[in-house]
Structure formats: structure tokens, C-alpha cells
Amino acid sequence: MLEVSGITQIFGGVTALDNVSFSIAKGDITGVIGPNGAGKTTLFNIITGIYSQTAGTVTLEGKNVSGFPPERLARLAMVRTFQNIELFGGMTVLENVMVGMHTRSSSGLLACALKMPWTISEERRIRDGAMKWLEFTGIVDLADHLAGSLPFGKGRLLEIARALAVEPRIVLMDEPAAGLNSQETLGLAQLIKRIRDLGITVVLVEHDMELVMDICDRIVVLNLGKKLAEGTPREIQDSPEVISAYLGDDD
Amino acid sequence: MKRNFLLFIGFSVLVMLAPQYFRGGYMMNVLVFVGINTMLAIALNLLLGYAGQISLGHAGFFGLGAYLSGIMTTTFSLNPWLAMPLAAIAVGCLAFMIGFPVLKLKGHYLAMATLGLGIIFFIIFNETYEWTGGPSGLSGIPYLELGGISFDTDVKNYYLIWAFTLAVMLFSLNLASSRVGRALRAVHDSEVAAQVLGVNARLLKVQIFALSAIISSLAGSLYAHTMTFISPTSFGFNFSIELLTMVVIGGLGSIYGSFLGAALLTLLPEILRGANDYDIIIYGGLLMVMVMYMPGGLVRGIPALFRKLTGRKGGADHA
Numbered sequence: 001m002l003e004v005s006g007i008t009q010i011f012g013g014v015t016a017l018d019n020v021s022f023s024i025a026k027g028d029i030t031g032v033i034g035p036n037g038a039g040k041t042t043l044f045n046i047i048t049g050i051y052s053q054t055a056g057t058v059t060l061e062g063k064n065v066s067g068f069p070p071e072r073l074a075r076l077a078m079v080r081t082f083q084n085i086e087l088f089g090g091m092t093v094l095e096n097v098m099v100g101m102h103t104r105s106s107s108g109l110l111a112c113a114l115k116m117p118w119t120i121s122e123e124r125r126i127r128d129g130a131m132k133w134l135e136f137t138g139i140v141d142l143a144d145h146l147a148g149s150l151p152f153g154k155g156r157l158l159e160i161a162r163a164l165a166v167e168p169r170i171v172l173m174d175e176p177a178a179g180l181n182s183q184e185t186l187g188l189a190q191l192i193k194r195i196r197d198l199g200i201t202v203v204l205v206e207h208d209m210e211l212v213m214d215i216c217d218r219i220v221v222l223n224l225g226k227k228l229a230e231g232t233p234r235e236i237q238d239s240p241e242v243i244s245a246y247l248g249d250d251d
Numbered sequence: 252m253k254r255n256f257l258l259f260i261g262f263s264v265l266v267m268l269a270p271q272y273f274r275g276g277y278m279m280n281v282l283v284f285v286g287i288n289t290m291l292a293i294a295l296n297l298l299l300g301y302a303g304q305i306s307l308g309h310a311g312f313f314g315l316g317a318y319l320s321g322i323m324t325t326t327f328s329l330n331p332w333l334a335m336p337l338a339a340i341a342v343g344c345l346a347f348m349i350g351f352p353v354l355k356l357k358g359h360y361l362a363m364a365t366l367g368l369g370i371i372f373f374i375i376f377n378e379t380y381e382w383t384g385g386p387s388g389l390s391g392i393p394y395l396e397l398g399g400i401s402f403d404t405d406v407k408n409y410y411l412i413w414a415f416t417l418a419v420m421l422f423s424l425n426l427a428s429s430r431v432g433r434a435l436r437a438v439h440d441s442e443v444a445a446q447v448l449g450v451n452a453r454l455l456k457v458q459i460f461a462l463s464a465i466i467s468s469l470a471g472s473l474y475a476h477t478m479t480f481i482s483p484t485s486f487g488f489n490f491s492i493e494l495l496t497m498v499v500i501g502g503l504g505s506i507y508g509s510f511l512g513a514a515l516l517t518l519l520p521e522i523l524r525g526a527n528d529y530d531i532i533i534y535g536g537l538l539m540v541m542v543m544y545m546p547g548g549l550v551r552g553i554p555a556l557f558r559k560l561t562g563r564k565g566g567a568d569h570a
Contacts, residue, residue, distance in 0.1 A: 007506060027372065038341060043380065050443065058491055069446065070443070070446040071446045071447075071449050071450060071451045071452070073447075074448055074449030075449055079447060079448065080447055082443075082444065085325055086441040086443060086444035086447075087440070087441070087444070088436060088437045088439075088440035088444065088445075089440050090436060090439070090504070091433070091436055091437070091440065091442055095433055095436075096437075098430075098433055099433050099434060099437045099445065100448050101430075102430065102434055102448055102449045102450050103448070103449035105430050107429065107430050107431070108431070109458055109459075112425060112429035112430060112431045112432070112457065113422045113423070113426040113429070113431075114422070115425045115426065115429075119429060119430070122430070123429065123430065124565075126430065141270070144399050162448065163447075164447075165448075166449060176325050211337050232331045
């Protein structure tokens, strides 16, 4: 599904990522973990086209997508969420998700401004599609609220609903559980599993170990910009390297 | 959806009935300017209020439309109805080309670049006097004509200008509530999130910049053909700032707000004329109070004030 090979990123004189390679299987939930500064978010930003890497390639469904801008990756059915949720605060919850349908609709500027007949039916299709994803994430009752007024946990659900509206085949989530209480985290775990059950591949960067061990099929561990280990949650928990470099540091 | 349509119909009816109330006279001339300024404020609002991109040089596009129309119809004796779209297309193409490098900039840098753009246009209007007449202006621009009727009085011009203004309003209202309008507001709130969802933010910003310039050019052409005389002073930096003030006072991201802002800033100097030299003080003070106490602009501030006065509890304001 997704393959990164030899990714190196150098900021000034600092090597944030050093020759990182791994691949992600279709339909899996993969966790990318590691201590602060391990390069997880940098890696995400490279995969999703926010940064361009110093060296290495990103391959999506067999296609080399290195250096593709995010909007092009969205058309290839890859989407992401952000650690500090990036909502469109001045728009309603429903409108936020409707923006997610952007690549699934096509009316141009002039056609919209002249309200051509096909734009009206497309608008209805966008609205219905967006409502479907609000139902899926359980925030349909908030549809008319301003996104900027949502509590953080609901905002997180909205960001996921909005990403799903792109109808992605792969979703990358940057610390989806950050800032959530334990109740919300449980709900999130269920939601992520339901997303996987739709056939969508999920990759997440996460600090909440309980969540990662619970839902992930595979885990990639980064430390100081290098890949330290890769395997099932069990293998990772038993790996002495990981324990010393990562889990051991906490205690 | 239906409510918005009725609001527009109601507004159009009021516009069409206004001449009955004012019975010609000087006020009609002022209302012609309200129409032109409404178009310009909407044009800038699409860029600033919706897409979140500032321009301090929009008077330049307004002037470019006026001069292109003026020169084509005087020096080259072209029909004004042909000159207007030609000018608009030329300005649109120019804005599109300028837009790509300029809209890469953000915030203060974008403000400075567009400020420079406006100044360049202003200098061109002044210096290419063999074409524009320089500081002494360009005169003898023909009135528009339609079916043997020449639009040569304030009342006739009122209907002409407002037909265009209403068309621009409807066009912009449709755009704002559409897929493209949502993408614009998304870019405004979080450009990176919009891109991740598949919005080509860079292209969209340039497109809306060009559209904004085209509407400004159209307003400029109409201005030239109703005034029949133009000079650079109408298209300087001061006017760019006045347009910006209209948009902010009226309400960012609201088409009707642009009308309110344009109406207030066009009518205010007329109302304050009796105050002689003090008018500018009152004018400035009023603007300060407005920005301090109605940061959402007239379009949101007036309903809020009304709710406060009538003691009704206002819910979340989604206007």
C-alpha cells in the first residue's frame, strides 16, 4: 500500500531522519511510535507532501509519489489529520466535512457562480455525503454548529469525518488521542477499528501506548531519526532494544 | 436556500424602487457611486473576506478597467459594449499572471506587494500621458447606449449601474455558497488542511485574485462611461484604503456587508458635508468606534445591537 525507502531529512545541520525504510500493508492499522524528537511527525509531513525530503522515496500503491503536493495525494486517496486539529473554525461542522468532498466533486468557479443546473444536484450529493460521515463519527447532531466552537474531543471527530469524506484508501493520523480523555480515547479506538473495517489502511503516530498496543496490527519504532524496530505489538513489547531505548527511558 | 433567494429579491425590489423615493436629483448621482463602490467592495471581499488574501492595490485594477475602456472608446473609437469585456479580459489575464508570484506571499509581505502594484498602476496612469492624458485626465469618453437610449442622466445611469451591481451580487452570493466558496473559506481558515483535503490552494487564490480584478475592471469601465471623464486621482492609494475600509466596516465575508460598507462610506461624506471642516474628524471617529465595537462589521453588528436593545437573547450567530 505505502512504502517509504531510504527517507533522509536534514534540517540545517540536524539529521531529523536517517535512511528510514518500511512498508505498510493494505488494510492494516500501523502505529509509528518513538520518543519525542524521534522524527515521527517529520516522517508524516514527508509522506503527506508537506515537506520534501532530502533523500529517499515514498511509493503509494506502486506509484512513486515523492514530492507530490498534498492536494495531489488527496486525489490519489491519501489523507491525513493533524496533531493540533486544523479545523475550518469559521465554518459549520457540516461545511467542514463538505470541503472534504472537494476531490469527489468538480463544479468550477464559473459554473458555481452562475448556478448551473448540475451544480445544484452536485451540491445535494455533497451535502448527503457529508452527513453520512457525520453519522459515521457520531457528531451528526452538531452539524450546524460552528467548528471553532467545538470542544477538543468533538473537533477531533470532526477532523476524522472530514478526512473520511475524501474517500481515502489510506489515512494518516498524527497523534489522534492527544488531548482526549480516557472515555474519548476508548471511542477513538473503536472508531479507528471501524475505519479499518471499511477497508481503509490506517497509519498513526501515537504516544498513548495502551491505544497503540490495543488497535495496531503492526508497529514501527523510530528513535533519534532511525528505525529501531518493526513488528507486531507483541514483538515490539518484547524487544529489548525498544525497552531500553524507549520504554525504559520513562521509568 | 429559499430564504437567501427571497432576501435577494427583496433587496433588488428596494433598489428598483429607490428612484421613486428620491425623485431624481443629486441623490441619484450619489447612489450611482454606491453601486460602483458596492461592486468594488464585493470584488475585494471575495479576495479578503473569503480567501483571506489582502490587497492594498485594488484601486489599480479599477483604474485599469476605466482607462482601458476610456482609451479604447476614444482613441480607437470602439463600441463601449465591446470595450468593457475586452478591458475585463485583459485585466483578468494580467491579474492571473501577476497572481502566481504575488500570492505566494503571505500577510504583511502580500500587503506590501499589492501596495506596490497599486502604486505602479497609479504612476502608469500619470506618466503615459500620450495615452491617458496624464494628471489632467482623459475626457470625452462616450456614454453607454442600448436600443437607442443613451445612459446620459443620473437616473438612467442608476438603473444601468445597479443592474450590473445586482448581477455581481447574485454571482458572488452563488459563488460564496458553493463548493468553490467553501474551498475559499477553507483556505482562509487553514491553508494546509484545505490542501490535504485536495484543494489546490495556490491555483484557487490566483483564480479568485483574477476574478476580483475582473469585477474591479468592470466597475472601472462603468465608472468611465458614466462619468465620461477620468483622472488618476480617483485610482490612487487612498481609494484602495477606502475600499478596504468599506469591506471591513461592512463585514468580512459577507456580500450584503460589502453593500452596507460601500453605502456608508459613500453616503457619509455627503451627510457630513454640513459639518464643514469637522466632517473628517467625525468621519474618523465613527470609523474608530465601528471597528472597536462592531469588529464583525455592520452586517453582524446591527442585528447584534438590535437583539441587545430589544432584550432578546441571541443564540450563536451564524450570519
